Amino acid sequence: MARVRTGVRVVGAVLAAVLGASLAGCSSTGGKRAEERAKAAEAGRPAVSTPRWTFAMVTHAGDGDTFWDIVQKGAKEASAKDNINFVYSHDDQAQQQAQFVQNAIDQKVDGIIVSLAKPDALKDVVGKAVKAGIPVITVNSGSAQSAAYGALAHIGQDEEIAGEAVGTEMTKRGLKKAVCVLHEQGNVGHEQRCAGAKKTFGGSMENLYVEGTNMPSVQAAIQAKLQADPSVDGILTLGAPFAPTAVKAKEAAGSKAEVDTFDLNESVARDLKSGALGFAVDQQPYLQGYEAVDLLWLYRYNGDVLGGGRPVLTGPQIVTADQVGKLEPFIKRGSR
Amino acid sequence: MSAAAPAAADERLAPVSYVRRLLGRPELGAVVGAAAVFVFFSFAADSFLRASSLSTVLYSASTIGIMAVPVALLMIGGEFDLSAGVMVTTSALFSSMFSYQMTANVWVGVAVSLLVTLALGFFNGFMLTRTKLPSFIITLGTFLMLTGLNLGFTKLISGTVSTKTIADMEGFPSARALFASQWNVGSVTLKVTILWWLALVAVATWILLRTRAGNWIFAVGGGADAARATGVPVVKTRIGLYMGVALCAWISGQHILFSFDVVQSGEGVGNEFLYIIAAVIGGCLMTGGYGSAIGSAVGAFIFGMASNGIVYAQWNPDWFKFFLGGMLLLATLLNAWVRKRAEARA
Numbered sequence: 001m002a003r004v005r006t007g008v009r010v011v012g013a014v015l016a017a018v019l020g021a022s023l024a025g026c027s028s029t030g031g032k033r034a035e036e037r038a039k040a041a042e043a044g045r046p047a048v049s050t051p052r053w054t055f056a057m058v059t060h061a062g063d064g065d066t067f068w069d070i071v072q073k074g075a076k077e078a079s080a081k082d083n084i085n086f087v088y089s090h091d092d093q094a095q096q097q098a099q100f101v102q103n104a105i106d107q108k109v110d111g112i113i114v115s116l117a118k119p120d121a122l123k124d125v126v127g128k129a130v131k132a133g134i135p136v137i138t139v140n141s142g143s144a145q146s147a148a149y150g151a152l153a154h155i156g157q158d159e160e161i162a163g164e165a166v167g168t169e170m171t172k173r174g175l176k177k178a179v180c181v182l183h184e185q186g187n188v189g190h191e192q193r194c195a196g197a198k199k200t201f202g203g204s205m206e207n208l209y210v211e212g213t214n215m216p217s218v219q220a221a222i223q224a225k226l227q228a229d230p231s232v233d234g235i236l237t238l239g240a241p242f243a244p245t246a247v248k249a250k251e252a253a254g255s256k257a258e259v260d261t262f263d264l265n266e267s268v269a270r271d272l273k274s275g276a277l278g279f280a281v282d283q284q285p286y287l288q289g290y291e292a293v294d295l296l297w298l299y300r301y302n303g304d305v306l307g308g309g310r311p312v313l314t315g316p317q318i319v320t321a322d323q324v325g326k327l328e329p330f331i332k333r334g335s336r
Numbered sequence: 337m338s339a340a341a342p343a344a345a346d347e348r349l350a351p352v353s354y355v356r357r358l359l360g361r362p363e364l365g366a367v368v369g370a371a372a373v374f375v376f377f378s379f380a381a382d383s384f385l386r387a388s389s390l391s392t393v394l395y396s397a398s399t400i401g402i403m404a405v406p407v408a409l410l411m412i413g414g415e416f417d418l419s420a421g422v423m424v425t426t427s428a429l430f431s432s433m434f435s436y437q438m439t440a441n442v443w444v445g446v447a448v449s450l451l452v453t454l455a456l457g458f459f460n461g462f463m464l465t466r467t468k469l470p471s472f473i474i475t476l477g478t479f480l481m482l483t484g485l486n487l488g489f490t491k492l493i494s495g496t497v498s499t500k501t502i503a504d505m506e507g508f509p510s511a512r513a514l515f516a517s518q519w520n521v522g523s524v525t526l527k528v529t530i531l532w533w534l535a536l537v538a539v540a541t542w543i544l545l546r547t548r549a550g551n552w553i554f555a556v557g558g559g560a561d562a563a564r565a566t567g568v569p570v571v572k573t574r575i576g577l578y579m580g581v582a583l584c585a586w587i588s589g590q591h592i593l594f595s596f597d598v599v600q601s602g603e604g605v606g607n608e609f610l611y612i613i614a615a616v617i618g619g620c621l622m623t624g625g626y627g628s629a630i631g632s633a634v635g636a637f638i639f640g641m642a643s644n645g646i647v648y649a650q651w652n653p654d655w656f657k658f659f660l661g662g663m664l665l666l667a668t669l670l671n672a673w674v675r676k677r678a679e680a681r682a
Contacts, residue, residue, distance in 0.1 A: 027435065027439055027440055027441050027442065027505045027506035027507065028506060029504050029505055029506055030436075030439075030501075030502060030503075030504040030505035030506075031435065031436050031437075031438070031439030031440070031502075031505055032436055032437050032438070032439050033439040034439070062602065063483070063487050063602045064486070064487045064490070064497040064498075064600060064601040064602025064603075065497065065602065066496060066497055066498050066600070069491075069496050069497045070496075185656070185657065208647070209656045213602065213603050213604065213605055213606055213607070214603070214604075214606075214607055214610075215592055215596050215600075215603060216395070216396065216399035216591075216592065216595075217396060217399070217643065219395075220392055220393075220395055220396035220399075220640070220643070220644055221643070221644065221647050223392045223395075223644075224389065224392050224393075224644040224647035224648055225647050227383050227386065227388055227389045227392060227648070228381065228382075228383040228389075228647060228648040228649075228650055229383075229650065241498065241598070241600055244596065244598075245596060248595070248596075252392070252518070252525045253388070253392070254388070254523060265498070265598075266500070266501055266598070267501060267597070267598055270501075334495060334496045
């Protein structure tokens with residue numbers, strides 16, 4: 001065992017040496033210092049004097065999902081402004097998500113925000129919340145079920161309408177043969193997006209399923225598709241992280257196809273600006289979180305309801321090279 | 337008395353024909369399986385045989401293959417590593433975030449990440465040898481902890497679930513050249529990961545067949561107690577094997593970081609099974625003591641052909657996973673069948 005301990009000491013010494021060296025080996029470009037220099041201080045103090053209500057948000061997000069991260073950010077900033085104690089939980093398994101909603105009911109929260117990606121599994125528990133007198137707002141998915149389950153309002157994007165907007169835009173750009181890249185097999189929302197795009201697209205569109213948790217395999221699969229069918233002139237990815245990968249695949253395959261995507265992030269903004277991407281369609285996730293909290297607050301404070309029983313749409317908004325410059329600072333700070 | 341001499345000769349020392357020796361190789365079944373998959377897709381998909389398509393297949397295979405090599409060695413040594421998939425992501429996240437937060441040259445982050453990843457491998461091996469718990473439990477624990485740490489730390493440090501881009505930082509171009517460069521030969525794009533992969537297979541094969549450490553790996557996998565009794569350093573061998581997995585996880589992680597420049601913290605989950613699958617198709621026994629590094633490369637190649645061949649064949653994508661599973665199962669069965677025939681004849 002003595003040898004093992006010496007090993008630990010050696011590793012520790014080397015680690016210390018490298019940490020020391022890192023102070024010398026600084027980068028004069030990019031990095032955190034550049035971010036801090038650019039960042040203005042934003043204070044998060046409540047702007048109202050209503051009681052400190054507790055709102056719970058329960059979503060179907062998986063671990064490490066960039067999209068839901070922005071939703072959460074919007075909800076948190078609205079909570080800070082509205083003097084709300086905001087509690088967030090998520091699980092991609094419907095059963096566990098329902099359990100979290102039940103937990104919120106048990107805690108007698110003052111409002112619940114829930115996403116209905118698997119509406120049937122959540123029907124009972126949402127009904128229970130409504131019966132317990134807790135106002136419920138649905139976000140993101142479930143526009144068709146929201147009112148029937150007794151929710152006050154639905155805030156989100158209709159996936160099919162968003163897809164239709166994409167199809168129309170791709171037709172306008174003169175594309176003929178497109179591939180819709182789905183990074184999660186079995187996700188209803190993804191299927192609806194592709195179906196919507198297919199509906200309004202003038203040319204033909206095929207689906208391609210890729211392994212979303214394995215970026216090199218995503219690239220290889222898109223590359224393979226483009227090599228198998230050189231006549232493909234449009235690629236549509238359903239999430240921002242996959243757009244730059246599709247651009248790489250297209251370059252490697254020597255294809256001239258235009259890449260378009262759902263959702264925004266820093267790399268998408270960069271590629272839109274440089275022309276590597278055609279357009280991005282944004283459903284404004286920040287707005288989904290922000291509006292849901294704000295609307296619950298308005299309901300408690302003033303009895304207000306938005307939408308009149310119809311979903312309040314946060315998208316789709318089409319972002320091209322022309323608009324991206326204006327949005328870039330917001331994308332950089334992670335709220336677009 | 338003198339007539340009994342030939343009968344007493346040890347049959348293990350008798351000269352074995354070249355063909356027999358070939359039939360006894362663990363990767364033989366995999367090679368036959370790979371040939372079958374190759375021929376199948378050559379007929380099923382028109383574009384499969386093009387040079388540019390084969391380079392895509394090779395790239396896909398290399399990203400699995402780089403990890404399948406140390407995983408195969410580990411399996412020959414009789415152990416598993418379920419944390420191998422997320423460890424790749426951890427390694428990429430670490431170099432990206434360290435460079436960014438310290439505003440350091442990218443190479444500093446790469447070096448620190450190497451140490452951290454090796455320390456993770458050491459932790460796996462050390463815990464395994466110290467606690468005597470099955471590797472399944474130890475590495476499952478590491479897997480879960482790393483998955484949580486990846487998400488938690490990334491969120492804590494960058495405020496989002498993916499890292500910030502480091503493409504504009506010093507040292508990025510040279511690091512990209514080492515881990516993610518590519519060459520265009522006519523219409524064919526060859527990635528540097530293919531070189532890393534081949535080099536790792538060569539080194540691992542040399543270690544297994546030509547060095548004392550290689551003998552130790554086979555001995556530990558065949559029976560740890562017997563190996564210990566004959567003086568094999570079992571603890572050292574096991575820790576070394578886990579650190580080998582960590583080293584390759586670092587290489588893979590840096591490739592992902594420098595080719596996509598932003599890392600998603602939730603990635604990598606489930607990939608550990610792909611590495612194990614590649615090693616098993618390549619002839620590694622799940623029980624240890626038998627297998628080869630070349631076999632793992634052939635296994636990774638089968639995986640690359642199957643996953644991309646389905647796209648080239650333009651089959652209905654709804655059935656993608658089913659085809660993939662079926663292909664893998666068939667390849668493995670063929671592999672087992674050839675091996676059984678070969679052993680019966682040998």
